[in-house]
Amino acid sequence: MNTTDWIEIGVFFGVLLALVKPLGWYMARVYDGGSASLNRLIRPLERTIYRLSGVRPEEEMTWQAYAICLLAFNATGTMGLYVLQRCQGWMPLNPQQLPAVAPDLAFNTAVSFATNTNWQAYSGESTLSYFTQMAGMTSQNFLSAASGMAVLIALVRGLTRRVSETIGNFWVDLTRGTMFILLPLSFLLAILLAGQGVVQSFSAAAVVTVLDQVYDGEGKSPATQVIPLGPAASQIAIKQLGTNGGGFFGVNSAHPLENSTPLSNFLQVVSILLIAAALCYTYGDLAGDTRQGWSLLVAMLLIFAPMLLLCVWSEQQGNPRLGGLGLDQSSSALQSGGNLEGKEVRFGTAASALWATTTTAASNGSVNSMHDSFTPLGGLVPLLLMQLGEVVFGGVGSGLYGLVIFAILSVFIAGLMVGRSPEYLGKKIEAFEMKMASLVILIPPLIVLGGTAVAVSLNAGRASVSNPGPHGFTQILYALSSAGNNNGSAFAGLSANTLFYNGLLAAAMLVSRYWLMIPVLAIAGSLARKRYTPGSSGTLPTHTPLFTILVAGMVVLVGALTFVPSLALGPIVEHLQLSGS
Secondary structure (H helix, E strand, O other): OOHHHHHHHHHHHHHHHOOOOHHHHHHHHOOOOOHHHHHHHHHHHHHHHHHHHOOOOOOOOOHHHHHHEEEEEHHHHHHHHHHHHOHHHHHOOOOOOOOOOOOHHHHHHHHHOOOOOOOOOOOHHHOOOOOHHHHHHHHHHHHHHHHHHHHHHHHHHHHHOOOOOOOHHHHHHHHHHHHHHHHHHHHHHHHHHOOOOOOEEOOOOOEEEOOOOOOOOOOOOOOOOEEEOOEEHHHHHHHHHHOOOOOOOOHHHOOOOOOOOOOOOHHHHHHHHHHHHHHHHHHHHHOHHHHHHHHHHHHHHHHHHHHHHHHHHHHHOOHHHHHHOOOOOOOOOOOOOOOOOEEEEOHHHHHHHHHHHHHHHOOOOOOOHHHOOOOHHHHHHHEEEHOOOOOOOOOOOOOHHHHHHHHHHHHHHHHHHHHHOOOEOEEEEEEEHHHHHHHHHHHHHHHHHHHHHHHHHHHHHHOEOOOOHHHHHHHHHHHHHHHHHHOOOOOEEOOOOOOHHHHHHHHHHHHHHHHHHHHHHHHHHHHOOOOOOOOOOOOOOOOOOOHHHHHHHHHHHHHHHHHHHHHHHHHHHHHHOOOOO
16 A cells, blocks of 8 residues: 555545534434524425425324334335336336336346345446436435335434434425435535536437447447436435445446546545445434443444455455466555456546455445456455445444344343343343344344245256356355345356346345334333433443444454354355465
């Protein structure tokens, strides 16, 4: 790594952490009905929406009613997006005259965007019209992110309320998250990205004359090139801020019209973690003790930072087989050095590794390089970050409520060690909470490992592998890890647009999203009904460095015990083969 790489990583952390408190404070004011300036400006429109939709914001819900509204709303969005894709050929804003999407692919895509996964088994510019991209994909990017944030806020209410049967109103939380947080931030980011050259247009694809002739294997050279256009900047903004990740173009943020400059790359990679990190402060603010939020944020960073350094180091080392051929892979004034296969040379290895680590630490899934071309250890980092449960930042809302579940587990285990009834934020953690927490922690590994076992056991699963052997196994494991943790990034070497994978991955995405949300809401409802228990000398403080390390260790321990055997069959053995060990 050269000095520029270190400066880029340092500025990334500096900007991200500097924005945590102001944005976190503002989001707390949004959800508690406070009077921040932007709230007062948009509040009349919010009240109008409630009147038109028949929502009574003062009427709160039990956790069961909250869950039913959440599931019904997301099911409606899934069905609507499916129908939109199937009717695409008849819809407006389709200058390329793209036909309807195939049924299995349309179902997979509808589930993917409604669950905030944004797994893409298609290439956007050749499959979806502008209308489908805007009315379908972009809309779900907002609504799926707002749904995850709503569940987090409901959990916070459960932790802070005393002897209450309700945890808020889903429609109010959904509306406020969308209108007051996601829309303003997305509007600002879209303007900045468009200013950097990210395309925002309704024009048909441009046909241009090729200036630099390139010849194929038959000696032929095309005279023209088709450059896809479209309203990309508006979708890119919310895809990053909402930790969605679905690209407008097939190669995602490696496309020059989706990610044009080093500055646009920096803005996007910061926006991936921005809301997820700031929600930690929101959590502490609403809980009445900001130290609680900082503790969880530090726990995330304790895992994220070493993984980032491992990925950057591994990619910077390059490919030992190429080094043996005498090729220069060192960093210099003329090249960034390292393993440049599958990477944009305008970003280099460090920016590509930073993105790969960030997008899989968050439940984002966008890429600016091809993870399939990473070194074995470099590819292990994004794979393991997803397998840890997407709680190292994770999706907006979903990552933090997942980490809170690990905090509850940590409190419970610490209580057993000292022989005391465990408490978290003044609420006793009992059998029901632990049963629900166990579901949240155990369901994703069951989906990932079970789905991988099915795929490698069947011809339909193995047929899509482009590189048989340990790397091919990693391709399958990566796809199931991505779908089973609602990430959406792909290893890019697996042909996933098949009936088998469209169905298997759609099922994984549905279960991993909603079978986790429901237990979290059940915990919120159970805790809300409990009385507050004042802390005593035997109560484990949950804002100290000791507890922070305990939570981070619990995340790593559960992930390691669950997934190291499967990692040994894929990236670890591939690394040993590559290094000649």
